[in-house]
Amino acid sequence: MRTRKRALARVIELTAGVAQGRTIERLAIVHVCAEDEARAFEADLRASIPCPAESIMAPLSAGLAVHSGAGLVGAAVVVVE
Secondary structure, three states: OOOHHHHHHHHHHHHHHHHOOOOEEEEEEEEOOOHHHHHHHHHHHHHHOOOOOOOEEEEOOHHHHOOOOOOOEEEEEEEOO
């Protein structure tokens, strides 16, 4: 991906692929020093696929953040089988 916008759109696409029409039971948005961007990403994700009403917003620990650096935003989901 060449742009952040395209990269985040791809994360939404991959998240939708994981769900594949199943109900997303739990949603977590993770970030490294990027809470505002993570909240904007969550809004975009919610606009694209059905998500539970509540979610977790969590900063990644330093042990994980060292591999990505500041600015990382991602999503984790649990789907109902």
